[in-house]
Amino acid sequence: MYVDAHLAPSRNTGHVKLYGPEAFAGMRRAGRLAAECLDMILPHVVAGVTTARLDDLCREFVLDHGALPACLYYRGYRHTICTSVNHVVCHGIPGPRTLKDGDILNIDVTVIVDGWHGDTSRMYSVGEVSRRAMRLMDVTYESLMRGIAAIKPGARLGDIGHAIQDYVEKQRCSVVRDFCGHGLGQVFHDAPNILHFGSPGEGLELRPGMMFTVEPMVNLGGAAVKVLNDGWTAVTKDKDLSAQYEHSLAVTETGVEIFTLSPTGLHKPHARDGAIADPR
Numbered sequence: 001m002y003v004d005a006h007l008a009p010s011r012n013t014g015h016v017k018l019y020g021p022e023a024f025a026g027m028r029r030a031g032r033l034a035a036e037c038l039d040m041i042l043p044h045v046v047a048g049v050t051t052a053r054l055d056d057l058c059r060e061f062v063l064d065h066g067a068l069p070a071c072l073y074y075r076g077y078r079h080t081i082c083t084s085v086n087h088v089v090c091h092g093i094p095g096p097r098t099l100k101d102g103d104i105l106n107i108d109v110t111v112i113v114d115g116w117h118g119d120t121s122r123m124y125s126v127g128e129v130s131r132r133a134m135r136l137m138d139v140t141y142e143s144l145m146r147g148i149a150a151i152k153p154g155a156r157l158g159d160i161g162h163a164i165q166d167y168v169e170k171q172r173c174s175v176v177r178d179f180c181g182h183g184l185g186q187v188f189h190d191a192p193n194i195l196h197f198g199s200p201g202e203g204l205e206l207r208p209g210m211m212f213t214v215e216p217m218v219n220l221g222g223a224a225v226k227v228l229n230d231g232w233t234a235v236t237k238d239k240d241l242s243a244q245y246e247h248s249l250a251v252t253e254t255g256v257e258i259f260t261l262s263p264t265g266l267h268k269p270h271a272r273d274g275a276i277a278d279p280r
Contacts, residue, residue, distance in 0.1 A: 002207060005185065012183075012190045018209035019185055021269035023116070024250060024257070027185065027211060028068075030118030031248050031259025034111045037061050038122055039266045045124040047101045050215045055094035056106065062111050070117055070188050077232065082108040082121075089176055089217050089225050089234040089242040101127030102168045104137065106244045110188065117184045118262035119213050120245040120266050132220060133241055137269045140218040140243040146195065147214050148249060151256040161198025164216050174223035176242070178234070181213040184218035184248060208253045215246030 005017035035245030040061050041054055059080040069080035071252045080247035084106040085099070092106075098107065108121035121271045147164040168175050181194030182279075192204055193197050196216040218224075228235060236242050245267075263266055 001204070001262045004071050005067060005209070006114045007180050010189055012132065012184050014191050016183065016191050016204065016207075016210060017185060017187075017248065018189035018207060023185060023209075023211070027118070027248065027250065027259045030111055030113040030116040031120070031261075032118070032263070033062070033065055033067055033113055033249070034109055034118035034120045034258045035226060035267060037109050038107060038120060039262050039264065040108060042124065042266060042271065043124060045105060045107075045277065047099055047127050047216065049099055051085070051092070051094040051097050051099070051149050054083060055079050055081050056107055058107075062109075066113075068112040070112050074180055079262065080109065082106070084233075084242070085246070087236045087239045088242055089219070089236060090179055090244060092231040093232055095198065099126045102125075102129050102133075102134070104129055104133050104241065104243065108117065108244075108246065109147065116246070117187050118246045118248065118260060119184055119188075120267075121215065121244055121268060123245065125244050125270065134270065136218065136220050136241055136243045137144070138171065139168060139173055140216060141269045143168045143196075143218060144176075144245045144247065147216065148256055148258065150248070151206060151214075151251060153206060153208050153251060156201055157192065157194065157203030157206070158198035159200050159203075160214060161195045161203075162200045164214075165197040168198055168216070168218050174219040176217035176219060176223055176225055178225050179217060181215045181246070183210070183212045185211045206251045211248070211250040213246055213248050215244060217242060217244045218246070253271055270280075
């Protein structure tokens with residue numbers, strides 16, 4: 001089930017890779033650049049901009065910093081980022097859509113730096129958004145951080161999912177079950193899968209050196225989603241709002257290290273409004 005990453009092939013074999021100090025250094029560089037890309041795009045997320053323009057800006061940023069966009073041509077995908085607006089749950093495709101006041105938007109980016117993947121996403125608001133939309137973003141971010149707080153050696157994957165699900169459902173929202181987090185490192189999508197629901201004490205044991213994403217998708221309405229005919233875009237079936245936050249991280253000897261924190265705290269909700277406090 002577990003394997004030393006140095007001895008494992010650079011593909012998803014179903015084994016959980018355990019990484020050492022060199023990998024941690026590489027993931028810090030990749031994670032920081034991914035976070036800086038999402039920092040860079042913040043002032044451009046305004047009414048009147050197209051999602052294609054945001055994609056262009058992110059691609060230019062990644063390439064200008066000597067990295068590669070992991071999503072570009074991945075399984076036929078032709079863009080650097082995913083842009084998921086309002087009731088789009090994930091994998092929204094950049095294009096001619098123009099953002100308008102009141103929209104909420106998730107931007108998901110993955111960069112490759114010296115072979116290491118930094119994968120992160122966060123929410124953006126366009127102009128004045130509704131209170132229910134702001135609350136959804138707050139709930140989603142808090143669920144992410146509660147899931148991450150459950151990570152330590154000896155804990156179980158079910159502890160992460162339970163922490164997220166328990167909080168979200170107490171807030172009368174729904175956790176999407178059709179998509180999950182994933183292992184990563186030198187492989188983009190690797191073992192194990194990280195579910196955002198579950199029971200405490202169940203699932204794979206967490207061990208130092210494991211690297212993966214936690215990326216809960218939370219809906220204001222029901223949890224049901226559907227994928228559109230383009231094969232990528234997932235939307236809520238009831239057309240109510242959805243939000244997502246994502247970090248790349250690793251299990252350490254004492255707990256967890258997050259690789260994709262913004263250096264200036266912009267990964268937190270409502271950063272544009274100055275609501276930046278605890279940079280966790």
